[in-house]
Amino acid sequence: MKTTIWWIRKDIRLSDNGAFNEAIEQGDQIIPVFILDPKLLNSESVSDSRLKFMHNALWSLNQQLMKRGSRLILREGNPLVELSKLVRETKADGIFFEENYSPYAKIRDQHIFEELPAVSVAGVTGKHPRAVLKDDSTPYLVFTPFRKRWMSSTDEFRKLNEFSTQKISTPSGIPSLKIPNQWSVPLKGFPASEEEAHRRFDVFLDGPIFRYHENRDILGADGTSRLSPYLRFGLISIRKIYNQIFELVDEISANRDVKSLDIWLYELIWREFYYSILYHFPSVLQESFREKYRDLPWLNNQADFLAWKSGLTGYPIIDAAMRQLSSTGWMHNRARMVTASFLTKDLLIDWRWGEKWFMQNLVDGDPANNNGGWQWAAGVGTDAAPYFRIFNPVSQSKKFDPNGKYIKHWVKELRNVPEKFVHEPWKMDAGTQKSSECIIGKDYPHPIVDHDFARERALSFYKNNSG
DNA sequence: TGAAATGTTGGGGCG
């Protein structure tokens, strides 16, 4: 009788789960365990929404396990200590888990490999970071060639390990924390279950994905998949997503345009790219990838930072996005770029401050992608936007929220402002301010900085301070 | 996955 431990981390699902499958293959009895790691949970970069999403996901996984005659073992503490205890208690022969790429995870897992009979299985990304390298075996630093190499073979996505509804045998009497009832209360907007993840993906494939190219940047539209938190915690397998996409491409390419599918696929490959960057260059979590931008003398004005966080900058598009983030834990990707550009270029605040604030609020916050996005926006990372690419918050607003739908949804002070002024309300004359019940400086702030001035300031800041 | 500044072209008004 062999007993195996399935250690659940960023793969909270049963279907197409390599580590789970391996544990099932090797063991007659399976112990599914999740370990609450105080090192991670007490970090400054945890968000309430993300924690809640994770709790919901674990609750839901436990329901699925119970239906199959098993249950989730919940522990709290140092993973090495807890796993060692669990091995002693259960006489388990092996521990199986999905490989993770963050610096903390790599070191943690290294110790576990040294002390315990542990085996890891790749799965966070469709392709392992070591599998997508230049001809000289060094990692790609630019997205487009990375993508081309990544795309050059996709055969490995043709097969999946679908998990049926078979029974799972789990021994009784294994000590476990009680799963709090609270964990069943779903997070608004993102109910966390494997079923919901698959439902969302199916809905997206059924239509929106074909309009993704035209709709994805429209802030007020529902043009994106909103799968990010599900991918973040592995409620759906990325390999399954690639499998379905490539199947769909084959199916329709004869008679329909696949451009939209490609564009969405590119976004997923950005995810692969940033996991690869973090894997090969773990220090990006502490400093700019590009050395010449490591010592920029950021202004770091606390009042400006507070205005940005609270959505009170006086630029409607920025404020709408920042309020969407703090009230829902999610922000449209276009808005992430615009707000990140504003913090770094217009306010000259250290990109790491913004990165941390996003981590503290995002339901999908993940170090690899969040860091990659911020370094890109600040112009200090791999394949970053050059520093002189500065977003204009007004033209971005006019372009991607043409009728102000997104702005008016999140910035109620502007609800009666005429369309003509919704992107730049400070241009309203006194009469219009009065009739739209939006006095600038009273009901809604003046812009905290003049963009034309800020743009020039940013250009000389980067130019003069890059070593 | 930018936007401003600068350059070029061509049509139309006008003397």
Added chain:
DNA sequence: ACGCCCCAACATTTC
């Protein structure tokens, strides 16, 4: 009819 100017529209360069 012609030259001149203006400027919108588009293209290219620059930050």
